[in-house]
Amino acid sequence: MNVLKIIEKLSNTPGVSGFEDEVIQAARTYMPENFDITEDRIRNLFIHCPSPGKDLPRVMLDAHSDEVGFMIQSVTTSGTLKFLALGGWNPQSLGAHAVRIRNTRGQWIKGIVASKPTHFLTQEDRNTPVGLSNMVIDVGATSQQEVIDHFHIRIGAPVVPDVVFTHDAENDLIFGKAFDDRLGCAALLEVMKHHIKRDQPLDVVGVLSSQEELGLRGATVSVRRINPDIAIVLEGTPADDTFNGNEAIQAGLKKGPQIRHMDKSVVSNPRFVKFAIDIAETYKIPFQEAVRSSGGTNAGVITLHDRSIPTITLGIPVRYIHSHHCIAALSDVNHTIKWCSEILNNLNRDIIESF
Ligand SMILES: [Zn+2]
Incomplete structure (x- = not known):
């Protein structure tokens, strides 16, 4: 399987926060048998590289397996489904999109995110933006009972965008759902499977x-275990x-991976950031730098662990993240794999302790 195949598989696989099981099963299937692979009870997946020795400095590679989606909150008497968001959504990007709902038999049922049709809107309705509380998911049922007895959907059911991955090779583009963060997951698996030197003096654990x-929850647990x-x-x-105007762009498509100096969750260790930028320049890997006033990643909780863990975030630019349809460039994924691999292949204990 090449990187495109694992991206396709991970993008198409459903896995909203708390329901990552199918994603981590796909990742398990992708990794060779000589990797030690385990799970914990919040469904973090730990992948331990075959290590060249004992007492080596430990490197944590992190990517999150969950995607933004929804959970069914209640079923109305007319047979539509009220829902809550898992993760951040712009409600204006949601109407009329297709979703899939997992029923109690494990089947995925098609539904449409609906709101009051234009023919029935009052003037006041037209002047009011539609929020999640004014939307329902419609599976085509005609009563509450039909939803429960025929569609076998109960409250608490996870809901994912219904989108199929496509690749436009001529234009270096990929389209699909959940690129946040299945592109990171694919890059992590690829780095560990194919690109780390086996005699590198590091103990590499991917998670x-x-x-x-929902607030960096899995990483809060996983960093304690990996230490x-x-x-x-x-x-x-x-x-x-x-x-944005050109001068403000910090995450442009086809301009290479982004390294963050800061976001709302962290100020990245500046010595590690400099080391990473030096590597990118040495190996002629295109990259972008970001200083973000919002957003956050697992780097926020990892950095605050124990005596503080020097952490950097490498981001693959994705257009329309946290919506049904994401657009990214395959070359940006490949440059991220290359950058991460060369960072690892040039690290050793002395360099890590100097951060
Ligand atoms: Zn993310």
């Missing part, structure tokens, strides 16, 4: 962390090149 979108000396977070990062 696909759960529930990042790393240093960490790299691989993320899908929101592209800003379709609505």
Whole structure:
């Protein structure tokens, strides 16, 4: 399987926060048998590289396995479904999109996010933005009983965007759902499977962390178990090149991975950031730098662990992140894999302790 295949598989797989099981199963299937792979009870997946020795500095590679989606909150008497968001959504990007709901038999049922049709809107309705509380998911049922007895949907059911991955090779583009953070997951698996030198004096542990979108919850648990000396977070990062002037773009498509100096969750260890930028320049890997006034990644909780873990975030620019349809460039994924791998292949204990 090449990187495109694992991206496709991970993008198409459903896995909202708390329901990451199918994503981590896909990741398990992708990794060779000589990797030690375990799970914990919040569904973090730990992938331990075959190590060249004992007492080596431990590197945590992190990508989050969950995606933004929804959970069914109640079923109305007319047979529509009220829902809550798992993760951050712009409600204006949601109406009339297709979703899939997992029923009690494990089947995925198609539904449409609906609100009052135009023919029935009052003037006041027209002047009011539609929020999640004015929307329902419609599976085509005609009563509450039908939803429960025929569709076998109960409250608490997870809901994912219904989107199928596509690749436009001629234009280096990929389209699909959940690029935040399945592109990071794919990059992590690829780095560990194919790109780390086996005699590198590092103990590398990859973790696909759960529930990042609900407040960095999986990583809060996983960093305690791994107890790393240093960490790299691989993320899908929101592209800003379709609505900004050139001077303000810090995450443009096809301009390479982004390294963050800061966001709302962290000020990245500046010595580690400099080391990473030096590597990118040495190996001629295109990259972008970001100083963000909002947003956060698992780097926030990893950095605050124990004696503080030097952590950087490498982000793959994704347009329309946290919506049904994401757009990214395959070359940006490949440059991220290359950058992360060369950072690892040039690290050793002395360098890590100097951060
Ligand atoms: Zn993310």
